[in-house]
Amino acid sequence: MKVQPNENEYIISPEAESISQFLQQLEAAYSDFLSKNIIVDLTTAQPTLKEVELFQSIHDQHIANHKSFVIVVDGFDFNEATEGLNLVPTLQEAYDVIEIDEIQRDLGF
Template sequence: MIFTKEGSLIIVSQEEISIERFLQNLENEYAKLKNDNLVVDLLGFSKLTPYNVISFLEISRKHKKNEQSFVLVSDKVSYDDVPEEINLVPTLQEARDLIEMEEIERDLGL
C-alpha cells in the first residue's frame, strides 16, 4: 500500500492488486490510519463496479463514527450508483475539497 500524508489527510493507493485484496490490506492497516481523514484512491483500478465501491461501506461507517472523513476516488463508478452514505468523487482534488468542507462542519458543530 502507498500512503501519502497531506496535512490532515492520508491518501491511500495501491498498484497491481485486486480490489478485494486492496480492501483487505486497508482493513489490516486501519489501526494506523483511524485518526486521520482518509482518501482512498481507486483511480488505478481499470475495472471497478458499484459492488466494489459498496464493499468499502463498513470501513467507511467505522471511520465516520470516529469523526473522521472517508472519501473514495474513482471515475469508473457514478456516485448515483452507490448508497448516499458513501463519499465517492471522481478526482483527488474533489476529495480534498470534500474533506475540507467536512472539517469546517465538524468545527462548527454541524
C-alpha cells in the first residue's frame, strides 16, 4: 500500500497487492487516516464492480467521521456502481468532490 499525505487528504493506492489485500491493509491502518479526507486511487488496479463495492463499509465509516472518501477508478462503468460510493474517473475530480463536501460541511449540510 502506498500512502501520499497531502495537506487535507491522503492519497492511498495499492502497489502489487490484490484489491482484497489492499483493502485489508487499509482497514488495518485506518486509524492512522481518521484526521483527513481519503482518496483511494485504483486507476492502475483496474478493479471489478464487486471489488469496488468492498470499500462500502470503510467509506461509510469515514463519511460518518465527517470526512470525504473518494475512489478514483479509470475505465469503469459508473452507471453500474453503487450510488452510495463516491466514484470518479480522475484525481482532479476527487479533489473537486472533497472541496464540495467540505463546503457543504461548513454550511451545516
